[in-house]
Amino acid sequence: MMESSTTYSSLAKTDPAISAHEVSQVSSIKTNSPAPEILPYSEYSSDWEKNQGRQHHEGVRSGSEHEKGHTAGEHESPRERHHIFSITFLVLTLIIPLVALIAWAASVLRKTSTDHALFTSAAIGGQLTQFQAKAIDFVSGAIFAPVIIACANLCWFGLARTTVFNDQPASQQPVSLSAVTEMSITAAGSYDMLKIFTLIRTARIRFILFGVLVLASALASTLFANVIAYEAYSSIGSASPVSLRLLSLPSLKEVNGGVGDVGSAIYGFDTSDQAKLALQYNSLLTGLNYQIASSQLSTDASYVQHNVTTQSLNNLNESIVQVTDIPAYKLSVQCEPANLTTFSIIQQGGYSVSIAFFNKGVLYNSRLYGQTDQINSGYNEDYYLAGFSINASSIFLGQFIGGGGIMTPSTNFTASDYGNIPHNNFKTTWTNSTKSTLEVWGITCNINRRLGSTTLTRSGNSWTQTNDDIVDQPTQISSLLSSFQTRYSYHAPGATLSGMGAAFANSALTVRGTSNNTKMYLNWTQYAQNMLYASASLQNTVLNLALSNSSNTSPEVTAQAAASDLVYRMTYVPGILILALVAMIVAGTIVLGLSIYSRESWALRTGRILEPVRLVMDCVVAFKTSHDVAEAGRWSATDVRHLARDLKIGYSADASGFSHGDGMLRRGTTLQRQGYNGAPVLY
Secondary structure (H helix, E strand, O other), X not given: OOOEEEOEEOOOOOOOOOOOOOOOOOOOEEEOOOOOOOOOHHHXXXXXXXXXXXXXXXXXXXXXXXXXXXXXXXXXXXXXHHHHHHHHHHHHHHHHHHHHHHHHHHHHOOOOHHHOOOOOOEEEEEEEOHHHHHHHHHHHHHHHHHHHHHHHHHHHHHHHHHHOOOOOOOOOOOEEHHHHHHHHHOOOOOOOHHHHHHHHOOOOHHHHHHHHHHHHHHHHHHHHHHHEEEEEEEEEEEEEEEEEEEOOOHHHHHOHHHOOOOOOOOOOOOHHHHHHHHHHHHHHHHHHHHOOOHHHOOOOOXXXXXXXXXXXXXXXXXXXXXXXXXXXXXXXXXXXXXXXEEEEEEEOOOOEEEEEEXXXXXXXXEEEEOOOHHHHOOOOOEEEEEEEOOOOOEEEEEEEEEEOOOOOOOOOEEOOOOOOEEOEEEEOOOOOOOOOEEEEEEEEEEEEEEEEEEEEEEEOOEEEEEEEEEOOXXXXXXXXXXXXXXXXXXXXXXXXXXXXHHHHHHOOEEEEEEOOEEEEEEOHHHHHHHHHHHHHHHHHHHHHHHHOOOOOOOOEEEEEEEEEEEEEEXXXXXXXXXXXXXXXXXXXXXXXXXXXXXXXXXXXXXXXXXXXXXXXXHHHHHHOOOHHHHHHHHOOHHHHHHHHHHOEEEEEEOOOOOOOOOEEEEXXXXXXXXXXXXXXXXX
């Protein structure tokens, strides 16, 4: 049998509206079969198609010269308008995600890192019912996202199936029929790995990019469907009035400036209450011994406290999460350098020491547990002292050191935020002691109170203060610290002298200097803040404990309380949104690149999408006279798949330059396989 080289005509005009440049072609084959007849388009077109084709061909451009314009009187064809629309929509699918990504980064990434964890849900807003939130979530995930991706897929895969496998370039290598078939039937993203492998196995860059496009589209579809979510949260409802007990004992107003001694019958403390106070006092001072109190104070170094009892707050209904217009007070400390005129240490009884001194004519006293010998023979040369005026309205915070016979201070003053603190030396009666002279310096402080209101928000079993509104003028108040120091003896770890002075000072000390020459420096501001926090905290404890006793009463005040309502708000996950936008950008970039590469392709210009039906018709026309290929109808599914894998096809322009709209589909690979009839067949 004579070997022949032949080409197979494609079904180049399945749509009579296609311009004369439409084409399908693969490489020529050599076969031992009789050469099939090449049928021009006119021989397999219907009369209606011929008439429509002739009407259309009257205004087409010359394929050989690729003229740029239209013939006289010809209007822009629907195919060309569709092509312009597709390219425009493609650019939009690339620009819109890119702009959205840049806008998101500009608005969100400027915040601190704790505000934009990429894979933690971020609130969009809303106070919705569960049904409303579910409805929005469903509409966004099941309607909006699929519609957006479907529109994008229509553009992406329409252009991709036009540009991945067409007549450009003329030197392109044929591709297996199985890969072309997979490409033609793919109009949306997919995670089908067999599909992706079939496309990538061609080793053709355009088919590989098409596989990436399939994955990018699938990823964008999945991510966009999961960007929007919702979450439940507690919202504060409308407020209603509630009654709370004021943190005040009317009977205290006539006693020692409103504080009294914690052992006084005014408080009504029994032994159990005294034990609670002792435990609170020692625990508080031990904590201050190691950590300064600045973290427990407001930003302006003041102590703000709601002026109602803790018990009345805890008695509120558990559904109440916010109380407004609550009476509150703010405590602040005001200090100045002291300039002592006298200083004496006196033993009173077996284990009671009284340290008395004058500053600006005011007598201060510090009663401590212990003996003077602890100071006289103590190894430690640094002592810290807290003393109080008679009514405890002024507190002295100081430091003194001992020296043997030195009558002049080691330095004239110590610098502090309150000014230069002068040093004064005082002679003791300890003639045989290394501390016959004491050098003393310190500051005197007043605690001021201002009244106002605050808002409390419940979180679990605790209340947090917000929106403080303190506008009243400051009033000097007395402190309970003197009573505690006298009644509950405290000895700071490592200190020679008992009392609360060492606890206030120790955490305010810092080490300065080199490794060979270090010295401890006292921060006087932190020294005073530690005292303020201790005084305010103990007073709050004392009043709450006293008012928990049924025998004590206090006035009631009215505040506004709001309960918690469970509502829903919409959220999104920034990381999912970013990945979805990036996937769209990748998909749009791939299709745009393919379109630019195939910009001279006649298939792209005419919008000739390689859909499954078109591919089938092209193959039917190309092989309709080939009896060898027809034998495939009797093969097994496996043999047919092998045929599709090994049969190479491709599109290209015919020699006529599309002057009549004809194209050719060529078969490239000649293989032989044993058929079911026992004779060699070509496939």
